[in-house]
Amino acid sequence: FRLHSAGIAGIREQTLVAVKPDGVQRQLVGEIIQRFEKRGFQLVGLKLVQPSRDVLSEHYHDLQKKPFYSALIQYMSSGPIVVMVWEGCDVVSVSRMMVGDTNPAAARPGTVRGDLCVHISRNAIHASDSVAVAKKEISLWFHGSELVEWESCTRKNNYNV
Ligand code: GDP
Ligand code: MG
Numbered sequence: 001f002r003l004h005s006a007g008i009a010g011i012r013e014q015t016l017v018a019v020k021p022d023g024v025q026r027q028l029v030g031e032i033i034q035r036f037e038k039r040g041f042q043l044v045g046l047k048l049v050q051p052s053r054d055v056l057s058e059h060y061h062d063l064q065k066k067p068f069y070s071a072l073i074q075y076m077s078s079g080p081i082v083v084m085v086w087e088g089c090d091v092v093s094v095s096r097m098m099v100g101d102t103n104p105a106a107a108r109p110g111t112v113r114g115d116l117c118v119h120i121s122r123n124a125i126h127a128s129d130s131v132a133v134a135k136k137e138i139s140l141w142f143h144g145s146e147l148v149e150w151e152s153c154t155r156k157n158n159y160n161v
Contacts, residue, residue: 016137021079023124045085095127
């Protein structure tokens with residue numbers, strides 16, 4: 001059986017999720033991983049890194065002109081982050097729903113930010129916002145050899161394929 005065989009290609013969509021420095025400091029790593037596992041997504045990459053400003057400026061290049069940009073880079077480089085690649089059906093859009101509004105004050109209860117955060121400058125988690133951006137972010141943060149293709153025994157239950 002090959003997961004990338006035609007017909008079930010959709011379940012191999014991938015996204016980049018990161019627990020930001022405040023989330024690591026607040027010991028939310030396990031809680032956040034558990035939400036993605038319980039939802040039924042499959043972990044294919046995971047590491048703890050002290051991000052460099054170079055990688056962060058690439059990661060947030062779209063926000064360079066924003067007034068909060070330098071504070072954002074300062075915050076994101078203030079300590080280790082946990083970067084992950086999660087795989088599954090519609091994982092990009094579903095992850096964004098699970099993460100909640102950028103501003104935790106507007107994030108719905110039940111979302112990571114709506115349950116675990118209070119302020120936009122410390123919102124604990126990142127998730128790619130489109131499939132195209134996810135591809136770029138995954139290749140920015142991970143070498144291909146760091147991603148693991150493996151067959152999950154829950155696949156049949158989660159997808160009926
Ligand atoms: P996200 O995709 O929901 O993370 O939001 P964006 O891509 O718009 O912004 C990236 C990150 O920049 C957010 O997660 C926040 O950490 C930060 N950020 C966005 N807007 C603001 C803001 O108005 N003030 C501050 N201090 N940080 C912000
Ligand atoms: Mg974003």
